[in-house]
Amino acid sequence: MKHCVLFFLGMTLGIPLFGQEFDLLIQNAYLIDARNARQDTLDLGMANGKIAQVAPSIDPSRAKKVIDASGLILCPGLIDTHTHVFVGSKARTFADGFSSVSPDDFSFRSGVTTVVDAGTSGWRNFETFKKNVIDASQTRVLAFLNIAGSGMSGNPSQENLEDMDAEMAVKMIQKYPDHLVGIKIGHYTGEEWLPFDRALLAAETAKKPLLVECHLPQYTLAEQLEKMRPGDILTHSFEEIDERMPIVDEKGRLRPFVQTAYERGIIFDVGHGGAGFWFSQAIPALRQGLVPHTFGTDLHRFSMNAGMKNILNVMSKFIAMGMETEEVIKRASWQAAQAIQRPDLGHLSEGAVADLALLKLHEGEFGFVDAAGNRIAGKYKLEAELTMKGGKVVYDLNGLTAKTYNENMLWIDEK
Incomplete structure (x- = not known):
């Protein structure tokens, strides 16, 4: 009683x-x-x-x-595989700058528990990034380390070949193995292959993936994909800015070398951003079987209020293009965890860390916008x-x- x-x-x-x-x-x-x-x-x-x-x-x-x-x-808590969150006080720059954003301001309200910074820092300033942002954030912040020593600090420093030191990059990854998930190459306008080769060397030595952000106008996409290894990641996969970059041709056909790379195990990340996602690329590619492996948003100050908005908007965009809800969630959770070699994340196994999200799938009339200002209904x-x-x-x-x-x-x- x-x-x-x-x-x-x-x-x-x-x-x-x-x-x-x-x-x-x-x-x-x-x-x-x-x-x-x-x-x-x-x-x-x-x-x-x-x-x-x-x-x-x-x-x-x-x-x-x-x-x-x-x-x-x-x-599972979603994993955004492409962000720029090395926020700081420097104007007109991403590294320790105002062009990046604070992760906690945007992660949790989108079901995201882990963000991966896409090479905003390099071996020279990663520890500043760790102290000022990573250690101060509730969000789990992981990072690709830029092969450029000062990361995305603007020209000329981010294109300084002498500062692209594979040995120093590997040492930094070995010092912070729980935070650094790979090496990034991007935003280089020169004709030399030295930056790409040093980034690849660092990734191979550290046994980590290489993230290729295809702002490399002097290299064709075919040349870049040929150098990449299975498990390396191409972001901005559906970009249509430079004629060397598109994955489908002018008739909407998937380029043969892209199909070969996809079948060889190259990971295709969305990397929407402010300019990295076009329906003219994504829709025909999806119809021909090239489904993105991960849903990196390329979150930064200029993309968050444009067509990208947040990871759930990007995922909803692909549902509108014909993907199943279960498939987009898989790619934003477990498949993302595999891409960054973090099998402890992205799943709901008994004993796993309780990172999770409850999502509502609203039904109605919605519009989704790409980088070119085009709209589709969903x-x-x-x-x-x-x-x-x-x-x-x-x-x-x-x-x-x-x-x-x-x-x-x-x-x-x-x-």
């Missing part, structure tokens, strides 16, 4: 009972977890920042807090309802985890 009374009081007042094993239980969500091949309505319990159990039905009395997520998608759009990192709520759009306000509560008369 005593236990029954305690149970009734606990359920009424919201008091944890008998040391419940879950800190939070999410029920009735449509769970998408590519690593474990799960696409079904399932419950998920969390404890001590980890995923404790995933099952068709979990008793709510085992949890301190319960969320009914009916009608929502539960997925019936579905993803929106983040809740984001958790390490088991902690970091974004809650509609207060799913908040207490219900009781307007009948007693007030003290100050008189």
